[in-house]
Amino acid sequence: MAGNLVNTLADLKEDEALKIVKDRLNAGEEPLKILEDARKGMEIVGKRFADSEYFIPDLVYSGEILKAVTELVKPKMTQAAKSKKLGKVVFGTVAGDIHDIGKDIVVFMLDVNGFEVIDLGVDVPVQKFVDKIKESGAPVVGLSGFLTLAFDSMKQTIEAINAAGLRDKVKVMIGGGQMSEEIKKYTGADAYGKDAMAGVSLAKKWIGA
Amino acid sequence: MERKWEELSPDERQEALFQRWLSPKDHEGNDLKFKSPKAEKAYKERVTRFKDAIQLKKLPDRVPVLPIVGFFYTFFAGFTPKEVMYDYEKAVSAARKYVLELEPDVHMGAIGPGPGKFFDILDYKLYAWPGHGVSPNSTYQCLEKEYMKADEYDALIQDPSNFYCNIYLPRIFGALQAFTAPSLTNVLEIFGLAFNFIPYGLPPVQAAYKALMEAGNEALKWAMAMGAFNEEIAAAGFPAAAVGMAKAPYDTLGDTLRGTRGLMVDIYRQPDKVLKALEVLTPIMINTGAGAAKGAGLPLVFIPLHKGADGFLSDEQFKTFYWPTLRKLLMGLIDEGCIPFLFVEGSYNTRLKVIRDVPKGKTLWSFDTTDMAKAKEMLGDVACIGGNVPIDLLAVGTPEQVKDYTKKLIDTCGKGGGYLMANGVALDEAKPENVKAMIDATKKYGVYK
Numbered sequence: 340m341a342g343n344l345v346n347t348l349a350d351l352k353e354d355e356a357l358k359i360v361k362d363r364l365n366a367g368e369e370p371l372k373i374l375e376d377a378r379k380g381m382e383i384v385g386k387r388f389a390d391s392e393y394f395i396p397d398l399v400y401s402g403e404i405l406k407a408v409t410e411l412v413k414p415k416m417t418q419a420a421k422s423k424k425l426g427k428v429v430f431g432t433v434a435g436d437i438h439d440i441g442k443d444i445v446v447f448m449l450d451v452n453g454f455e456v457i458d459l460g461v462d463v464p465v466q467k468f469v470d471k472i473k474e475s476g477a478p479v480v481g482l483s484g485f486l487t488l489a490f491d492s493m494k495q496t497i498e499a500i501n502a503a504g505l506r507d508k509v510k511v512m513i514g515g516g517q518m519s520e521e522i523k524k525y526t527g528a529d530a531y532g533k534d535a536m537a538g539v540s541l542a543k544k545w546i547g548a
Numbered sequence: 549m550e551r552k553w554e555e556l557s558p559d560e561r562q563e564a565l566f567q568r569w570l571s572p573k574d575h576e577g578n579d580l581k582f583k584s585p586k587a588e589k590a591y592k593e594r595v596t597r598f599k600d601a602i603q604l605k606k607l608p609d610r611v612p613v614l615p616i617v618g619f620f621y622t623f624f625a626g627f628t629p630k631e632v633m634y635d636y637e638k639a640v641s642a643a644r645k646y647v648l649e650l651e652p653d654v655h656m657g658a659i660g661p662g663p664g665k666f667f668d669i670l671d672y673k674l675y676a677w678p679g680h681g682v683s684p685n686s687t688y689q690c691l692e693k694e695y696m697k698a699d700e701y702d703a704l705i706q707d708p709s710n711f712y713c714n715i716y717l718p719r720i721f722g723a724l725q726a727f728t729a730p731s732l733t734n735v736l737e738i739f740g741l742a743f744n745f746i747p748y749g750l751p752p753v754q755a756a757y758k759a760l761m762e763a764g765n766e767a768l769k770w771a772m773a774m775g776a777f778n779e780e781i782a783a784a785g786f787p788a789a790a791v792g793m794a795k796a797p798y799d800t801l802g803d804t805l806r807g808t809r810g811l812m813v814d815i816y817r818q819p820d821k822v823l824k825a826l827e828v829l830t831p832i833m834i835n836t837g838a839g840a841a842k843g844a845g846l847p848l849v850f851i852p853l854h855k856g857a858d859g860f861l862s863d864e865q866f867k868t869f870y871w872p873t874l875r876k877l878l879m880g881l882i883d884e885g886c887i888p889f890l891f892v893e894g895s896y897n898t899r900l901k902v903i904r905d906v907p908k909g910k911t912l913w914s915f916d917t918t919d920m921a922k923a924k925e926m927l928g929d930v931a932c933i934g935g936n937v938p939i940d941l942l943a944v945g946t947p948e949q950v951k952d953y954t955k956k957l958i959d960t961c962g963k964g965g966g967y968l969m970a971n972g973v974a975l976d977e978a979k980p981e982n983v984k985a986m987i988d989a990t991k992k993y994g995v996y997k
Contacts, residue, residue, distance in 0.1 A: 351816065394862045396812035403813050435686045437676065440808055462682075487943050487976040488686055517973060519940040534859075 344373065348380030349387070351397060353404045356380075360411050370415045377408050378422070378451075385451035389536045395440075398447060424455040426546035427477035431459030431468065432515075433492035438485035441515040445481060448535040454542055465492075465499045472505050479542050480509050482528065485516035493526040501527075510545040514538060561885025562910070568845035570595050572782050575775060580782055587785035594653045595787050600965065602887055602932045604909040607965045611958055611994030612653045613987050614789060614934075616891065616914070618660060618974025619687045620983065621646035630684035633664035633677060636773040643777060647786050650984050654789045658777050662688075663770035669763045671722025674804060687976055695719045696805040698814065701821035704805075705828050716805070723759035726752035790848035790889060794837030794881065797829040797873040802855045811855070815869055826873040834880030841886045848889040848912070849881050857894030871902055882910045892916060892935070893973060900926035916972035924961040933961060934968030937986050942971060942978035947985035954989035962994060969994065 344363070347356040363373055384401040387393040428449055432442050439461050449456045457475055459467055472480060480500070482493045493513055500506050513523060514532040523531040532538040556564060570592055572580040582588035593609070600608035622632045625642035632639040636658075643658035667677055674695070675681075677688040695716060696704065704711045718725045734744045747753050778788045795803070801822070802811040814822050837849035855861070856870035878888045888911050895917040896903070903913075904927050914935035915923055923933050936957060941949055954969065961967045969990040975983060 353816070394865070395860050396815060396865060397862075399809050399812040400816045435683060437682070437689050437691070486687065486689070487939055487978070490940075490943055490977070517939045519938070521940045521944055525944040 344376040345379045345383070348377055348401070348404060348408070349383035351384075351400055351404065353400075353407070356404055357407055357411065360408050364411065364415055370412045371418070373412050374409070375422075377405055377412075381405055381451045385448055388448070389539075395444065398444060402447065423453075425453040426479065426542070427455045427457060427475050428479040428481055428542055429457045429459065429468065429471050429475060429477045430481040430483070431463035432461040432483045432485075433489050433496055434462060434464050435492050436484045436486050436489045437461045438483075438515070441485065442481075442483035445483065445514065445532075445535045445538045448539050449481075449542060452539050452543070454546070465496045468496050469499050469503045469505065472500065472509055473503070476508075478509055479545050480511045481538060481542075482511060482513045482526075483515040484513070484518065487517065489516070489518075490522055490525060493522070493528065497527045510541075512538060512541045556885070558883045558885060562847060562882075562887070563885075565841065565845065565847035565885045565887075566595070566599050569787065569847055570599075572779075572787075572845065574779055580779065582785070583783050587783065590785035591782060591787055594785070597653060598787075598968075601968055602909065602912050604929075604932065604966050607996050610996055611962050611967050611969050611990050613969040613990040613994070614654045614656075614914075615650075615652050615983055615987065616971055616974055617646065617656055618976040620975035620978055621658075622661065623977055624980050624983075628678065628684045629661060629687050630664070630678035632658075632661045633688075636663070636770055640773055640777045644781065647781055648784070650980075650987055652786075652987055654787050655781065657774060657781075657788050657791070659774050659791065663766055666763050666766040666770060669723060669759055669766060672720065673722060674720045690803070692803070692807045694807045694810045696810075698806070698810060698818075701814075701818065701825055705821070705824050708828055708832060720804075723763075724756050726750075727756040727760075728753065788846060790841070790846050790850045791844045792837050792840030792846065792849040792886070794833045794849050794851050794877060794888075796851065796853055796856065796870065796877065797826040797833055798856060798870045799852075799854045800829050800833065801825060808855065815865060819869075822869060826869070830873045830876050831880070833877050834884070837877075837881050837888075838884035838886050841881075842884065847885065847887045849886045850889050850891060851877075852891040852893060853896075854893055856899065857892075857896060858898050860894070863898060866899060867902060871899075875905065878906060878911060882907060887912055890914065892918065895919075897922060903927070904930055906930055912968065914968065914970045920957060921960050924963075924967075928961075928964070928966055932966045932968055935970045935972055937969070937971040939971060939973050939975065939978065942975060942982045942986070944979075945982060947981050950982045950985040951989040954986050955993045958990070958993050962996075965996065 344356060344359045347359060360373055381401060384393060384398065388398055430446055432438055446456050446458050457471055457477060459471060482496060484493060497511055500509065511528045512530045512532050513526060513528045518531055520531055530541050532541055574580045582591065597608045597612040600606045601612050619629050621642040622629055625645045627638050627642055632642055639658040639661055647655045664677060674691060675688045676691055678684045678686055682689055703715060714728050718727050728747060735741065802808055806814060841847060841849050856866055861870055881888050890911065890913045892913055892915045896915060897919050900923060908930045911931045913927065913931055913933045915933065916935060920936050927933055937953060941953060
């Protein structure tokens, strides 16, 4: 059998990983099994990032490799991939702020740690958060922001969640740029996460995973 | 007899630039007339305070304070970011109110917001600005994209000017989409000469040039207002910090050409091309920064650092891709007598050992969330450091908390000089009373005896 896809992907060996995927597809292997290995590889990437063995470029590159793997596998798929998720998290960069790098890192880490992340993107209007929480029933909300204007946007978002009668149904974490415990208090959030790993721990704690 | 710039040593050049900062000229090139002898004395004391803090030769009279304001004065004066971008008098009056009321040692002028109409004329794509992609109450924000594609390294490396003119500028300025500046290196001699100029006769190209001329008129109008303000406020005793800017070549490539993700993938897929491109960009960055500093007679060159922060690269990647050309940039600027003023966003705890490899007393490092005690320990003998007053504290804390924080910073890092008080990242929506507390506490507790 060809080399181990899990480790090759975890070690960020793009060419090798893609070759393994092609060989396995050619050998008629079930696409879902290949994707499952890729997912395991990404899990290791996430772990190495959490352990400071990997840094942001490594995460970004692993995402690129995964994208290429998925592109190879997708045309051969006969059934949709279904993996059991720990729980839902609604996530987005708050209104007025269009920064996405930090948000994407946390979304990535939540995803590889088994959460179903509903990523609303950047500059997310207050009402959109409220609507998505209602619609999805997600118990955890992540608010990301980089600029000082995000302090007030976060505050307003949490106030709106409150006004919609949802505040006791969700836990809210904030993070990014210049967020801190001080800002947590200011916005009325439940917790401030210093980095992506803190975000994952919070989600795990709150969802009971 | 005055010696030519080329004949001066880097130290003499630095001294010459400091002298120009100490003895400013008015817009006609004459010695600036100060409002009063007191204003003149205050001006010179302020510049000297900076000079002493930076050079590490003499203990300054006290820790200098330079708030990095962003859009702070806009909010302080009750304007929206949109108002100050479109009404230059409002930008000036807001900056004036801030400088005269809060009295920082050195200020950043009124140039931060920039001329809105100028961006409109060119249809600038790289940023969203108030009323143009973000709300009138928001500050401008970068729209990161791959303005340079992954397969365009060779084009950039072979002829950066041509790449900028014909490929990059048409992408970042909507009004310059037809701005295919014909390569005038094709000009040989009389035979066939005219062929090279045909593009200038085509209506879309002519429209692009018309937009350039209009943009130039607007830029000039804005610059006159900004220059007049600097002159007026200098006459009142307040020196401007810098108008020159440069960027670490890696940031230039990552921020505005390839984008964060693009460049991060490139360092894996095509590392050699990345390294070559960084080399090509380095002298361009040196000339950009030194040219502006020498033109304005202000030695500081502002260099915001972005993508080399802790976590953004591994140690190895930092030493391979980020630091070598940043160091070349610093050395190139120092050689021209300039003071690189590094505005280090994020944290730099793992980089301190590497960046201490700079000549003594020639650089200024303003940190954001870096451990300041560690920074003082690692860099204190080679460079002036500063920064770190947190924006969250300035935005939602109390003046008392800010005062305590400022005092603690002076206690930790002020010893022996080589220290500058500044906030970590741009102030934008800080509470005025907190900014005042930071400035006043520096004046109170930062005095060297």
